[in-house]
Amino acid sequence: MSSFLPPSRVSLPLLACLAWMALPGLAQAKDTDSNALGFKAYEKGDYKKAHGLFEKALKQNPDNAYARLNRARTTTLLNKGKEEVGTFDYCDYGSNWIFRALADLSRAVELDRAVVLPKIDEDAKGLKALKARSEYKKWRKAVSVLAGEAGGAEKVIRESPEWLFQAPRDIPVFITLKPDKKIIESRPPEDEKPAGQWSLKGEQLMFTPEKGKPAAWKVITEKYAFNEGQDFFFELQLVPVDAETSASGWLSGPLRMGPLEGDCE
Template identity: 55%
Template sequence: MATFLTSSPRVPLLLVLCLGITGPVLAKAPDANAQGFAAYNKGDYAKAHALFEKALKQDPSNAYARLNRARTTTLLNQGKEDADDFDYCAFESNWMYLALADLSVAVEKDAQALLPKIDEDSKGLKALKASDEYKKWRKAISVFVNEKGIKEKVLGATSDWWFLQPGQIPESITLAADKRVMATQQDTYAYPTGEWRPLRSGVEITPEKKPARAWKLLAGKYYFDQGKRFFFEVRLEPDGETTPADSGWTTGPLSIGPLSGDCL
C-alpha cells in the first residue's frame, strides 16, 4: 500500500517516484482534539471548546474529545446556575447535564483509560465535581464499572431514591438505617411502607402486605434532549416480572441520579 506524504515543494520529485506515488500527494487532516487540548492548556477555553466540537463532528465516538468538551463546558459556564434566569430543568441547556452526558459517553467508550483522568481532574471539572449532580452520577459509575465496595458507596446506612414513571405520582423512597422503607409523595410527611435488607447483588424489599422480593443494583441510562443524550444513574429494579398486585413504587425502578425531583 502506498504511503501518502504531506504535499510540499520540498519533497524531491525523485523521492516521490522512488516511492511509487503516482496519484496526488495528500496532507493529513489536523487533529482537532489535539489542537483543542493545546488551546485548553493555554487557557483559551472558548477556542478549545470550538475545536472539541469540531473533533466530535468528525468522530462522535472520540472519547477523549468527550472528556475535553465536558471540561470546557464546565469552565465556560460555571456559576451560571446561580443566576436568576437560569432554568435548571431545561436539561438540553443546563451545562451540568451536558457535561455529564459527555462524561457518560467517555466512560462508556473507555472507562479504564478515562475514569482515572476524570477522578484526578482538579482543573477543568472542578466546579462540576463539587455539585450534587456529579456526586450522584459518580455513584452510578461506581456501579457501571463494578468498583470494590459498591453497595457501601451507593446504599450506605441510608439511601434516598426516586420513583419516576409516566402517569404515576413521583415518590421519594428512603431505605432507612433502621431497615424501614419510608415513602414521601409531593413533599408530604414520610410514612413507613415496608422493610428492606441488603443482599449480595442488591437488596430485598418487603412492601407492606406483599411478599418479599429481591431488587438488583444496576447502572441505567436517563435520556434527555429528545433522546440524543444520556447520563448514567443508579437503579434498583425488581428481580423478575412484576405482578398485577404491584402498584406504584413497587413496580420499580427506583433511581439515584443527577435528575432533580423538583423538575417533575
C-alpha cells in the same frame, strides 16, 4: 518500440485516492489535530478557543472519547456559576451546563472507560466545579456500578438512602431507606408514612413491604436519555430481580437515583 504507456491525466485522481487509502491514519488526522490544538489552548487558559476546537473535533468524529472529556472540561469552566443566576432553567437540558458536561463524560466513559475514567478521577482543574455538585457525585456512583468497582452495589446502596419512583403523569414518590432498616414513603405534599423494612443480602436488597411478600431487588446502571434521545447520562436504578405482575406502585420499580434533581418530567 516500447509497449510502456505513460499514465493518462484521467488516472491521477485514482492514484491520489489509492494513496489516501494506503494511509489509514490520515483520515483521522484532522480530528486528532483539532483535539490536540484544543488541549494546547486549554492548557494556556484560552478555554473559549479550546472549546471551539473540541467541538470541531467532535463534528469530525463524534466517537472521540478524549474530545468528549475535554469538551466537558471547557463546558464546566465556561459556564460554572450560571446555575446561580435567576434566569437559569434547570430543566432545560440543552442549556443546563451540568447535564451537557455529564453527557460528554458519560459518552467518553462508554467509549473508553479504562482510559477515560482515571483521567476524570484525577482531574482537579477543568472538572473541579462539576465534581463539587451532587449531580456529579450521583453520576459517579452509577459509573462505579457500571465499572464493577470495589464495594460494588452493596456500598452504593448503603450510601444512597434516597430514591425516586415516578410513573408517567403521576405524582413522584420518594422512597427513603432509613438506617434503622425502615422504608419511608412520601408523596408531596403529604406526610411520610412507613412502607416496610429493608435489608441487604450480599449485593441484593430485600424489601419487605407493609403488605405483601419479601422481594429481592438489585442495583443497576442505566442511561437517562434527553434532548430527544441525542444525549444521555448514567443513573442508578433499583429493580426487582423477579418482576411480579401483581406488584403495583413503587413496588413495581424501577426506583431511580441520578443526576437529575427535582421534577423535570
